[in-house]
Amino acid sequence: MRIRCVICLAAGLVLSVSALAETALTVMSFNVRYGTAADRDNHWTKRKDVLVEAVRTLSPDVMGTQECLEFQAKYIVGKLPEYMWIGVGREKEGKGEMTAVFYKKAALAAQESGHYWLSETPDVPGSMSWNTACTRMVTWARFKHIATGGTFYYANTHFDHVSDLARVNAAKLMTSRLPEGETVVVTGDFNADAEKSTCWQTFKECGFTDAWLTAAEKAGPSVTFGGYGPPGDQQDGRIDWILYKGDVTVQKMETSLFNKDGRYPSDHYPVVAKLVLK
Numbered sequence: 001m002r003i004r005c006v007i008c009l010a011a012g013l014v015l016s017v018s019a020l021a022e023t024a025l026t027v028m029s030f031n032v033r034y035g036t037a038a039d040r041d042n043h044w045t046k047r048k049d050v051l052v053e054a055v056r057t058l059s060p061d062v063m064g065t066q067e068c069l070e071f072q073a074k075y076i077v078g079k080l081p082e083y084m085w086i087g088v089g090r091e092k093e094g095k096g097e098m099t100a101v102f103y104k105k106a107a108l109a110a111q112e113s114g115h116y117w118l119s120e121t122p123d124v125p126g127s128m129s130w131n132t133a134c135t136r137m138v139t140w141a142r143f144k145h146i147a148t149g150g151t152f153y154y155a156n157t158h159f160d161h162v163s164d165l166a167r168v169n170a171a172k173l174m175t176s177r178l179p180e181g182e183t184v185v186v187t188g189d190f191n192a193d194a195e196k197s198t199c200w201q202t203f204k205e206c207g208f209t210d211a212w213l214t215a216a217e218k219a220g221p222s223v224t225f226g227g228y229g230p231p232g233d234q235q236d237g238r239i240d241w242i243l244y245k246g247d248v249t250v251q252k253m254e255t256s257l258f259n260k261d262g263r264y265p266s267d268h269y270p271v272v273a274k275l276v277l278k
Helices: 002-021 043-056 070-079 164-177 198-203
Strands: 023-031 060-064 083-086 101-104 108-117 137-145 153-158 184-189 240-245 248-255 272-277
Touching: 002 137, 023 043, 023 153, 023 184, 023 240, 060 153, 060 184, 070 083, 070 101, 083 108, 083 240, 153 164, 164 198, 184 198, 240 248, 240 272
Parallel strands: 023 060, 153 184
Antiparallel strands: 023 272, 060 101, 083 101, 108 137, 137 153, 184 240, 248 272
16 A cells, blocks of 8 residues: 555656646737837827737737837836846847847746847848848747746747748748757748748748647637738738747637727737647
8 A cells, every 4th residue: 555655646746747847838929010100090109008908918928029119118018017028129220120029027037038130141230131121130038937947949030021032041041040959939920921931831841830730729810910900801811920849739829809999909910829838
């Protein structure tokens, strides 16, 4: 009987350690639309609190943004002090749009972080290549999950909206710089259709999986650009993706149509994945 109890206790400890090794993580990608855009009725000043409410409601542990300006980042964390952020302007003097990363400071600790530019000289701030229409970059961090001790590498980006050559080479550059042998999560506005574009195929060929395709549950449309309104008749148009590599289970993937009385927080819909990292 005593031996059996010891065996049961040992089994219980193994299960406990196994449970701790699993990290539940809510990840969001959100193009927030730059705050100086002349969007009239959808100007930042009129939608900023709807955007904050969307983030509060969707409650990501980590959120990669695109087009985020510094004053927008400061406004978000001013209203949501549970978050910290990492970011730098994409231009060589550190100004301009950011691929800012926000994370819950009670849930995650950034062990290291950095930035690089999507060009032939990725460590040169503001650098451009491959006929890109404007400067593009990546913000990354290696996070530790405070409750479980699990770690993962996270990268957030915004690909060029004009040059397919730039998008393909950006995907090749990113995959060459993402670490091997650890869990990696990538978010971004890729300005290219998932499953159809060459840059999406590049990630796939390098072992990345699209969370939308493996989710146990899906919600919302397969269109992620809404132009400040509800989705129309278009059936496919996922240009905002959440990708992963490693031992990951996707419990749910959602394209959120969050709005307040018809006012949407941005011209893109936020996309949210509930992941379990092992």
